[in-house]
Amino acid sequence: MAERLPLWKKWMYALGQLGWSLTSFAIGNALVYFYMPPDGVNFPQYITRGAVWAGLTIVGLALGTSRLFDAITDPLVATMSDRSKLKLGRRRGFLALSVLPFALLSFLPFFPISSNYTVNTIWLFTTVIAFYWFMTMYVTPFFAWMSELGHDPDERLGLSTMISVTWALGYVLGTQIYLFQTMLEKNGLEPVKAFQTVTAVYGIIGFIFMLLPIIFIDEKRYCEQHTVNEGSLEAIVNAFKEKHFTIFVIQDLLYWIGLTGISLGLVYYITVLLKLPKEQASQVQLIMFFLSFLFYAPVNMLAKRLGKKRLLMIGFIIFSINFAFASMLGKLNMSPYIQSYIVGVLAAIPLAIFGILPNAMVADIAEAHGKKTGNYKAGVFFGARTFMQKMGQTIAGLIFPSIYILGSNEVNEFGLRLSAIVSLAVMVLGYIALLFYNENEILKTLGVKTLTQEN
Structure with a gap:
């Protein structure tokens, strides 16, 4: 019989949500800001900023393509996780495999590798699509885990409330990205370096929080062991x-x-x-x-x-x-x-x-x-x-x-x-x-x- 999670371990699970909420903020909300900055923001031009096809921009196409890919791969990753026989567990194992690339790819798109627009465009598409793949690998099993860590409707409701709170905390911290950029600029960093530094710090902090459920929750101890025969x-x-x-x-x-x-x-x-x-x-x-x-x-x-x-x-x-x-x-x-x-x-x-x-x-x-x-x-x-x-x-x-x-x-x-x-x-x-x-x-x-x- 699976044990019930102690309260402190429930918070370890919920803090994983804070981690991915913060880790995903910059790409989800600030990619356009970085590649098509508003007037007064002195960022170098890394890609073509104007419309390139049917009124669409490169950064817009990168976001649209990656989110479509993200939506399509959700059910795929879900079935892979359900059928997984990883030693750490079918949910915990997926979290462990994805957490590092997810964190790294949360800021790599903000570090263009060339002065050539075409090279940077390829880098942008590749890193953002890869980011959403590893984000799905972490987030989909993370949510599915809640069904197995909560052993009755009230416990699952409690876990859902906790992760709603930690998601909100991560999102609010993410919204301060421009404030932190300004603070670093006042301390002598160039605008682009200041912004890149904040995205990297977000990725590192998010990585630490996302590790917590992997480290502290033994899936075999707290979840009933089930298999899928489909x-x-x-x-x-x-x-x-x-x-x-x-x-x-x-x-x-x-x-x-x-x-x-x-x-x-x-x-x-x-x-x-x-x-x-x-x-x-x-x-x-x-x-x-x-x-x-x-x-x-x-x-x-x-x-x-x-x-x-x-x-x-x-x-x-x-x-x-x-x-x-x-x-x-x-x-x-x-x-x-x-x-x-x-x-x-x-x-x-x-x-x-x-x-x-x-x-x-x-x-x-x-x-x-x-x-x-x-x-x-x-x-x-x-x-x-x-x-x-x-x-x-x-x-x-x-x-x-x-x-x-x-x-x-x-x-x-x-x-x-x-x-x-x-x-x-x-x-x-x-x-x-x-x-x-x-x-x-x-x-x-x-x-x-x-x-x-x-x-």
């Missing part, structure tokens, strides 16, 4: 045949489309609809983050009392109200600043809900599926969920910029209001999809107390 493609197909999972990923896809819509549109809602300076968008984002952080503990407690499904449905309702409000920004008889803060406050609650519960729900679905079929393949379920998440982000990235400029060649009020209404419709569809999700059936399969009333 081929890779068969495992993925059968995961989507699980009705609970199919309903879950449909609502998750819709959530990510809507969330990406507000992420992309917020600065325009602030500057175009409310006529406020762009700096206000940063303030609203800070409010969204810190308030959602405060809601983590209440969400955890309410999920145990009300159930995860009910809370997700509440999250969809609040997001729907927020988007309805956003569609009227600038037309209401109140201060523009107050309107912007209302958007931030309303978004904070569902961000906390969706930041914690989905991972715990996937873990429950995977465990219930394993009990029914004898195939414990949490990696496949988490890999498939991540694939759908990235598809939602991709769909939103394609459609929302076009909606913003509808009726004009530039972002305009009509397009922005329509985008908020589209996001509202997507959230309503997510709510409807959840109506068909039977949480009690999953809990019954897991052999734990069911909710008194199924939504």
